[in-house]
Amino acid sequence: MRKVRAAVKHRVLVIDDEEDSRDAVSRRLKADGFEVEEAASPAEAVAKINAASPAYEVIVTDMVMESPDSGVQTLIAALQRDIFCEVIVLTAYGNVGNAVDSMRRGAFDYLQKNDPHQDVYEQLVERVHSAFQRRRSSTEAVRRLTRTLQETED
Amino acid sequence: MSEPDSAPSAPAPLVPLDPLEAESLRRASRFLSRVLDLTQLLEAILGEGLEAVNATRGFVGLVNHNRGEVEVRITAGVGWESLENPRRIRISDEPGAGITGRVAATGVPYLTGDAPRDPHYVMFFPDVRSEIAVPLISRQGRVTGVLNLETERPHAFTARDRQLLVALANQASIAISVANYRQREAALIEIGKELAAVHDMAALFRVVVSRAPEILRADDCTLFELDTARGGLVVRAGYRQLAKREGELTYELGRGLTGWVAEHGEVVRLDRPGEDPRWENLFPEIPADELDAYLAAPIPGRSGVWGVLRVVRSRKPTARQPYRFTERDEALLSTLASQVGAAVRQRELQESQVQMERMAAWGELSARSAHMIGNKVFALKGRLSELRLLLKAPELSRAELAAAVERSQSSLTGLEEILVEFRDFIAATQLDRLPVDLNALLRACIEEMTPPDPLIAVETELLCEPLWFLGDAAKLRRALGELIQNALTHLSAGGRVRIRSGQAAPGDPEALGLQAPAVFVAVRDTGPGVPPEHKGRLFEPFFTTRARGMGLGLSIVKGIVNAHAGAVAEVGEPGEGACFVIALPAHEEPAHEESESGREASGPGD
Numbered sequence: 001m002r003k004v005r006a007a008v009k010h011r012v013l014v015i016d017d018e019e020d021s022r023d024a025v026s027r028r029l030k031a032d033g034f035e036v037e038e039a040a041s042p043a044e045a046v047a048k049i050n051a052a053s054p055a056y057e058v059i060v061t062d063m064v065m066e067s068p069d070s071g072v073q074t075l076i077a078a079l080q081r082d083i084f085c086e087v088i089v090l091t092a093y094g095n096v097g098n099a100v101d102s103m104r105r106g107a108f109d110y111l112q113k114n115d116p117h118q119d120v121y122e123q124l125v126e127r128v129h130s131a132f133q134r135r136r137s138s139t140e141a142v143r144r145l146t147r148t149l150q151e152t153e154d
Numbered sequence: 155m156s157e158p159d160s161a162p163s164a165p166a167p168l169v170p171l172d173p174l175e176a177e178s179l180r181r182a183s184r185f186l187s188r189v190l191d192l193t194q195l196l197e198a199i200l201g202e203g204l205e206a207v208n209a210t211r212g213f214v215g216l217v218n219h220n221r222g223e224v225e226v227r228i229t230a231g232v233g234w235e236s237l238e239n240p241r242r243i244r245i246s247d248e249p250g251a252g253i254t255g256r257v258a259a260t261g262v263p264y265l266t267g268d269a270p271r272d273p274h275y276v277m278f279f280p281d282v283r284s285e286i287a288v289p290l291i292s293r294q295g296r297v298t299g300v301l302n303l304e305t306e307r308p309h310a311f312t313a314r315d316r317q318l319l320v321a322l323a324n325q326a327s328i329a330i331s332v333a334n335y336r337q338r339e340a341a342l343i344e345i346g347k348e349l350a351a352v353h354d355m356a357a358l359f360r361v362v363v364s365r366a367p368e369i370l371r372a373d374d375c376t377l378f379e380l381d382t383a384r385g386g387l388v389v390r391a392g393y394r395q396l397a398k399r400e401g402e403l404t405y406e407l408g409r410g411l412t413g414w415v416a417e418h419g420e421v422v423r424l425d426r427p428g429e430d431p432r433w434e435n436l437f438p439e440i441p442a443d444e445l446d447a448y449l450a451a452p453i454p455g456r457s458g459v460w461g462v463l464r465v466v467r468s469r470k471p472t473a474r475q476p477y478r479f480t481e482r483d484e485a486l487l488s489t490l491a492s493q494v495g496a497a498v499r500q501r502e503l504q505e506s507q508v509q510m511e512r513m514a515a516w517g518e519l520s521a522r523s524a525h526m527i528g529n530k531v532f533a534l535k536g537r538l539s540e541l542r543l544l545l546k547a548p549e550l551s552r553a554e555l556a557a558a559v560e561r562s563q564s565s566l567t568g569l570e571e572i573l574v575e576f577r578d579f580i581a582a583t584q585l586d587r588l589p590v591d592l593n594a595l596l597r598a599c600i601e602e603m604t605p606p607d608p609l610i611a612v613e614t615e616l617l618c619e620p621l622w623f624l625g626d627a628a629k630l631r632r633a634l635g636e637l638i639q640n641a642l643t644h645l646s647a648g649g650r651v652r653i654r655s656g657q658a659a660p661g662d663p664e665a666l667g668l669q670a671p672a673v674f675v676a677v678r679d680t681g682p683g684v685p686p687e688h689k690g691r692l693f694e695p696f697f698t699t700r701a702r703g704m705g706l707g708l709s710i711v712k713g714i715v716n717a718h719a720g721a722v723a724e725v726g727e728p729g730e731g732a733c734f735v736i737a738l739p740a741h742e743e744p745a746h747e748e749s750e751s752g753r754e755a756s757g758p759g760d
Contacts, residue, residue, distance in 0.1 A: 018529040020564070023536075028540060031540065114528045
């Protein structure tokens, strides 16, 4: 099992209207040491995203919930709340159209739920770790940039 | 009788050119042309006749060539009620057959001098001394009736009277044929309505072949469908002779007169069809030498000819002329054929719409199933991945393993539930139809229902008579059970479910728009009702407000009801509880062995 470096547990929001799937994802992420919160509908997800302070760093969302592009809606909400939020989208096997759309809109990555030849949970855990890494480097880059700007002004 | 101020109503004398006589005839003609009811018309003819020749007694009879008799329809004068059997007179020109029988046989008027001395006179009334009878002759030259007048004066009738009565009879014949035609047209309109109401095509065809002979004065009628796959005309219904050949391939396209009609899409109207070069004597209803007239019209289909409707008349020994079909008959048969064609197209259209809806539902079902099954499989994969992790862990916790296995099992059960619903949805439209009593079905359903709460009351208000419909008892029972169960799940303690059944005519709210007599059941509950925003989607597949299942329950109900050509709707007022109504086309009460209960009683089915 991978060791999580931070002393504070990394917090992930898992969004899926299918209770069974949501539970399976949560358990798997918890087993890897993440702190997991859940949302059972896009509406609940948006409410939680807006209420969270600090903002969620990484979000895992299902694509098809109430509507075929529910995942895009939660992605937009997440990026409005925090531009550095990393969103991983779960899509049905073969439904790449939505996945490409979400990548264009700034998702970190997408995963196909029912790819027969992949262990999607292993992939997911790996992607969540990468997402945290990228978020860290993004925020550090911004901090550096801010510092440089301040120094220039001084 | 004299009415000085008005036109003379008494018969005017002599020669056809006499203005009074002409006026009298014109008056009769005007009057007759206005009377459309056949009985009133015959009464009027008799009245005019009596007046025209100063007769004291008389009758009008109509010829029935099938029986070879004149049937007395309207009488005037005294003594008729005391006669033993005056109502039917044999058609014959042999001496002793009587004057009416002779006139009907020959088509020639006859008048006696002193009646008792006349060789053809047969006495009905002892006081008769003179008798005159004229035939009513159709435009085709057939004797259709006889006007018979008598008086107590010997040598009372003259050649002038004969002339007058012949003129009157000609007017009367025209009026009768107009009245007949109107009557037939009205009957045709009635059939049109009937055809629109019949849902079963086989039943519809039987209605056509049994009603057409009556309207077209034909002796037999056959309805053929052009089956292009089999390359010819298949008997769909026959009135008499060809009824036993239903489903059989008869004429190849182009063979015989009927095959010619199918190939060319044109009417054939012939007397003595056996003399036509196209005639092959293949599948006639009547032997060629007994066949008087033949009329066949194409039944129009969506593209070209759908089939052929054919009527025939047999030769009548008492008729001097062949009973040929007229242009009017041709118009009537063509109209009837068009009505059949329209009914068939309507039916095909409905079927293709049902088919399209079914395809759309299938597409939707496939997509949604893929989604839901995908989710379940995804969850199951997660359970397995969790198990794998647990096995890799340094210390193995049996309790944790058991819990993870339990979760896997529950995901698998979820998957199976979807498969069960899926199977039910597929099965909903495959029917095994028999006459079923809706009330019996409801009683069985209610008996096996157990309310989730003993404080929920189930009340019934079933019509005491059986409510027959043609359907699949098991499927309908499933649909009714689903509705009742649906009502029960939305109720808490103190709630009530009220189940009412009955008959509904087209236009009744309970008929739900069905165009035929219907049976219905209404399931009303005192629950929260259906909010307006849900009403439209209630019967859509996958619509559910419950947590479990695919939400196919009400869509399965709709599928089952639709497959029975019925309708289902939620008609409750929001806030006053839900009310689901199912309406199904009513079916006539079955002969005992045909019914569902009959089949059960006769032992195990299939």
